Amino acid sequence: MSGTSTLISEARISRGSQKVIASAVGLLCFFIIATAIPSGVLLISGGLVAVIAVLTVAVLRISVTIEATEQSLTVRCRPFYSKTIPLEDVVDASPAPSSSMTEGFGVRYLGRRTWGLLVGGPAIVLETPQRTWLISTPDPESTAASVLAHAGKLRDR
Numbered sequence: 001m002s003g004t005s006t007l008i009s010e011a012r013i014s015r016g017s018q019k020v021i022a023s024a025v026g027l028l029c030f031f032i033i034a035t036a037i038p039s040g041v042l043l044i045s046g047g048l049v050a051v052i053a054v055l056t057v058a059v060l061r062i063s064v065t066i067e068a069t070e071q072s073l074t075v076r077c078r079p080f081y082s083k084t085i086p087l088e089d090v091v092d093a094s095p096a097p098s099s100s101m102t103e104g105f106g107v108r109y110l111g112r113r114t115w116g117l118l119v120g121g122p123a124i125v126l127e128t129p130q131r132t133w134l135i136s137t138p139d140p141e142s143t144a145a146s147v148l149a150h151a152g153k154l155r156d157r
Helices: 015-039 042-060 140-155
Strands: 006-012 063-068 072-078 081-086 092-099 106-111 114-118 121-127 132-136
Touching: 006 140, 015 042, 063 132, 063 140, 072 114, 072 140, 092 132, 092 140, 121 140
Parallel strands: 114 132
Antiparallel strands: 006 063, 063 072, 072 081, 092 121, 106 114, 121 132
């Protein structure tokens, strides 16, 4: 059954971070509308506020998942990004230092062939020959062990 996938991990932006982001964006939108009223550009500013609100909702709903099949891992930063990694390419997986709002959320290029799929908080480092991934997960030890176990199953065949 190569079509069966197993969810290894799912992480979301914490409530505290969501509140900080929503508050900052809310203040920005209020400022945009407040300055638009006397300027006479309320319609344009209202459109800008609507676009900002839609993008903010998309960011606040980001989730980072790792799924395994018999042959591969799929790492996702929903709704923006998905990458399939053959299990044979997994070199290592281990817990990583937690990320925060400073590193940002979503798909991030972190330098030196390293990409992040981040929502803040605990993470794992997943190494392949082509790149290194920093992936948010609520339980780094368990997630890293599960990734290695799946990769080991393929190697043992």
